[in-house]
Amino acid sequence: QVQVVESGGELVQAGDSLRLACAHSGRTDRTYGTGWFRQVLAKEREFVAAIKWRDGSTYYADSVKGRFTISRDNANNTVYLNMNSLKVEDAAVYFCAASNRPWSAPGRRSGYDYWGQGTQVTVSS
Numbered sequence: 597q598v599q600v601v602e603s604g605g606e607l608v609q610a611g612d613s614l615r616l617a618c619a620h621s622g623r624t625d626r627t628y629g630t631g632w633f634r635q636v637l638a639k640e641r642e643f644v645a646a647i648k649w650r651d652g653s654t655y656y657a658d659s660v661k662g663r664f665t666i667s668r669d670n671a672n673n674t675v676y677l678n679m680n681s682l683k684v685e686d687a688a689v690y691f692c693a694a695s696n697r698p699w700s701a702p703g704r705r706s707g708y709d710y711w712g713q714g715t716q717v718t719v720s721s
Contacts, residue, residue, distance in 0.1 A: 644677070
């Protein structure tokens with residue numbers, strides 16, 4: 597099994613930058629990829645970004661392309677989400693998820709096996 601723990605969420609102002617971290621532990625040697633999702637109360641959890649561990653391929657939701665960057669620190673088994681030019685609409689609970697299986701599509705929640713508890717990002721105007 598793999599455990600993932602998110603950190604880094606906080607209150608920021610619109611236009612600010614923030615970096616979220618997702619620490620992986622356990623059988624990380626089997627990890628195929630990691631994704632970031634976000635959820636606002638009463639709405640569906642939506643895909644934000646994902647990265648394949650083997651080749652570093654990255655994927656982004658259209659709403660964050662050009663502003664967010666996902667990356668991986670191989671030595672520490674940590675995946676980061678760098679968020680720039682934050683908007684009020686980026687406010688959400690951000691979840692990290694890891695997959696042990698090849699994705700049919702990195703944005704599908706069903707493609708992930710392990711989920712963290714989430715970290716709150718609040719963006720004030």
